[in-house]
Amino acid sequence: MRICSFNANGLRSAASKGFFDWFAEQDIDLLCVQETKARTEQLQDPMFCPPGYQRFFRDAQSKRGYSGVAIYARQPPDQVLDTLGWEPFDQEGRYIEARFGQLSVVSLYLPSGSSGDERQNFKFEVMNWIRPLFDQWLASGRDYVLCGDWNIVHTERDIKNWKSNQKNSGCLPEERAWLANLLDSGWVDSYRKLRPDGQDYTWWSQRGAARAKDVGWRIDYQIVSPRLAERLSDCAIAAEPKLSDHAPFTVSYVD
Template sequence: MKLLSWNVNGLRACLKKGFSESIQSVDPDVVCLQETKMGRDGPPDTGLGEYAHQIFHSAEKPGYSGTAILSKTEPISVEFDFGDSEFQGEGRVIAAEFANFYLVNAYVPNSQNELRRLPYRCDSWEPRTRKYLKSLSTSKPVYYCGDLNVAHKEIDIARPKANRRNAGFTDEERHEMDLLLGAGFTDTFRHFHPDATERYSWWSYRAGARKRNIGWRLDYFIASESASDSWISADIFDQIEGSDHCPVSLEVKD
């Protein structure tokens, strides 16, 4: 079973840049999207009729944030925002239960310029995420994916020294990832590619960053260590365009 995650930076815009064809070229069983930017509008026709089960979770603010799950298989159940009213309003989390695992799709808040949202991120969001994932994992393995808005290690960013205190590469955010991985979870891309360099999933639109591969690895599949026998492969589709992010994947035994 192939799982795919992609921050599309506006689904309608991405649809005009080959979104449907890109998804079909990879042919995943489940697609997780972040930053759909749907607002209160109804979802567009994705051109992916084979994904009969399409769940959209939009922010209250039009054109902001938002997540979606497109699946060939109907989930057993779906929950939004950790099931916690404190985290509602921005459309950031969808958890779907399947027969053999939970799939949690998240668009983690960016800490923003001047790190205005760093306290919220580290004091509220990240602890709640760990608690939720650990709770789910008591009954089934968990696959946690999405734009997690952190480059965990220096190997995950093209220019670590220049970005040390920038959002997404602060010591605090990286420490939160340490805590998550220390709670019984694994960064699956690093599991399969521990020493791979220059493998990124996001590039600034400025100064030809993507062409020069000046990027960050911000998109992940984090998995319960207990399910490691089920993992087959993890990849980054950096050749797929259409957004400032590219898709990432995890293939598991069904």
């Protein structure tokens, strides 16, 4: 089983850069997209409908052309969920889950706080509210893959400029402590499990030459429940070709 997580920063934009051509060559079973930035009706062109996949979208209801998540699946899921029960979060189109027997695959887009205090405060609200849900999922007995852009780095190995970003959203001490606590509770960072000493990134600022110089952040994850951690086989971050300001992150699991 191969699962890919990709923040498209606009699925129409990524498609115009060749994303679906790249995708067709990857033998991916499940694709989790964040930031579709489109209404479902705007994604009906054949280029957005790769053969052999079913598509499921959760659009942002609060603002057009904003946020939005999706799942592309080779096998039909038993159930698709797209709300978690808190309207301010649900209306921004940040969660969709496909269930296959005992397996849940989630496309999740946690907020960024980089635009100012209001959004940073909302980010902290989301973190506090969603953590008990993660605990419930972990205790449920289901196998979970939490794919997505979490907008938080974990450790110094996950960001190029560690010291200079200590006061910036995504690298704040309280954000990193929250993520560390989550991982200490039993969830597993698939990349770090497979690459204990890795220093790869999944997002680069579009300012300056950050990508060319590999001045990046690792903020896109597949965080898995313990039984799935035992099935991790390999992973890859596709920094090239440039399809978005994020790179697709693919993980292989032993069946």
